[in-house]
């Protein structure tokens with residue numbers, strides 16, 4: 029086998045070892061294959077979380093009331109992020125998701141995405157409000173990003189009252205987004221947005237989106253948690269939805285929803301970790317505290333974080 033053939037194969041399949049078995053992942057197609065007949069010895073488990081999200085910056089030009097991103101001026105350095113990604117990639121992480129704040133405001137955002145595509149085997153997603161994606165950015169991101177999550181809470185006036193941006197402009201941006209990569213929509217569900225859900229799902233499907241990530245509103249200083257009636261309404265909506273979009277929900281809100289987790293044996297930090305824009309590693313973006321990543325790298329911070337958590341979190 030020539031080295032170029034090896035590289036070609038390496039580009040297509042990445043292996044991960046864990047308590048669920050041998051996991052093969054193709055970042056180009058998004059295909060996951062879990063060989064659960066293979067009992068992987070614990071000593072061979074991949075050390076890094078399966079998925080890691082990184083808040084590149086806390087900067088954002090929107091002021092959504094439901095936002096829980098810290099309003100500080102932190103940005104991660106390009107050098108730190110690329111070092112951490114190299115460590116994670118070599119230790120079994122399959123995908124990285126960039127967020128913020130608004131990740132497209134990160135000064136070297138396109139360059140960083142191109143680095144991920146070129147120098148790692150990680151699948152790359154990012155979450156964006158979408159309003160800075162123009163032709164030039166789209167050109168730079170094509171063949172780097174594998175999936176894009178666009179925030180769209182409600183439609184028309186509902187959306188505009190939350191985001192203070194034109195809904196028509198968002199739709200135009202989403203038409204551009206779909207030329208970059210597959211995309212889905214993040215939908216914060218509350219009493220204001222739930223009535224729009226049917227129409228929102230139809231619009232996303234018409235635009236070529238493939239996923240609707242439901243995010244029941246969490247409490248912060250400016251808004252309260254989704255109320256029980258609205259949450260029940262969301263559960264009823266999910267139960268009867270027959271459209272083409274794949275539905276998903278954040279893990280912390282999944283109780284009472286019909287979910288499926290094929291890799292349930294990988295929980296807590298084996299499955300997921302988050303790095304905030306101050307370089308603090310946490311079990312999720314909702315956690316207030318974590319472990320600062322030092323000069324010894326992200327995996328050392330992961331070990332320290334695991335030591336600080338209970339059995340259930342690891």
Ligand code: SF4
Pocket residue numbers: 088089090091092094095096097128129130157179
């Ligand atoms: S667009 Fe996202 S990061 Fe910006 S304020 Fe809204 S929720 Fe927060």
